[in-house]
Amino acid sequence: MIGSRSLFTKAILAVALVASAALAGCAADGGAGGDEVPTFASYEEAKRADGTVWQANNTDTSVELKVLYPSGETAETGDHDVVLLLYDAETDEPITDAEFEPQSEYEQNCGPAHSFCAEMPAMGHGTSPEESPEHVGHGVYQGMTHFSMSGDWVLNVNPLVDGDVLEYDVTITAEGEGEGHGDMEGGMEN
Ligand SMILES: [Cu+2]
Numbered sequence: 128m129i130g131s132r133s134l135f136t137k138a139i140l141a142v143a144l145v146a147s148a149a150l151a152g153c154a155a156d157g158g159a160g161g162d163e164v165p166t167f168a169s170y171e172e173a174k175r176a177d178g179t180v181w182q183a184n185n186t187d188t189s190v191e192l193k194v195l196y197p198s199g200e201t202a203e204t205g206d207h208d209v210v211l212l213l214y215d216a217e218t219d220e221p222i223t224d225a226e227f228e229p230q231s232e233y234e235q236n237c238g239p240a241h242s243f244c245a246e247m248p249a250m251g252h253g254t255s256p257e258e259s260p261e262h263v264g265h266g267v268y269q270g271m272t273h274f275s276m277s278g279d280w281v282l283n284v285n286p287l288v289d290g291d292v293l294e295y296d297v298t299i300t301a302e303g304e305g306e307g308h309g310d311m312e313g314g315m316e317n
């Protein structure tokens with residue numbers, strides 16, 4: 128992990144972080160975390176930021192989902208903020224009034240309701256805690272999930288947009304220690 132990084136590498140990384148934060152126009156708070164949750168001052172900024180773009184798999188819609196954080200195909204295990212952008216690819220306009228059903232409890236099998244739920248399909252379990260995304264401006268939504276173990280996850284992102292539940296299956300590989308299934312006792316009964 129990061130334990131053996133040289134000072135030189137750290138310095139380069141710090142410079143790169145400051146530079147990218149400045150370019151992105153985000154209000155860096157000076158933290159040296161290197162894994163800051165991004166914020167966006169405009170729709171255009173979010174639209175051109177790093178991320179992965181997903182199409183709805185249940186209906187033919189021009190509404191696309193861009194996952195801005197984690198911005199790649201992998202994420203660290205543990206609690207993880209999730210930042211999403213919803214926009215209409217035809218009109219190039221942000222979707223600012225999508226709704227997610229509030230996350231109330233552990234879901235072992237993620238339902239199709241307008242919700243937000245991570246699961247490991249190969250192992251048949253979900254996770255907890257999770258927080259449904261809420262609009263933070265410019266079509267950007269922020270929520271959180273918990274990758275309780277390393278491996279392949281599907282993040283079900285199912286927003287209600289103009290009366291339709293759109294289903295996006297975002298695949299993410301979690302890497303890191305994880306704590307196995309132990310922390311999900313109580314939620315794992317069959
Ligand atoms: Cu698992």
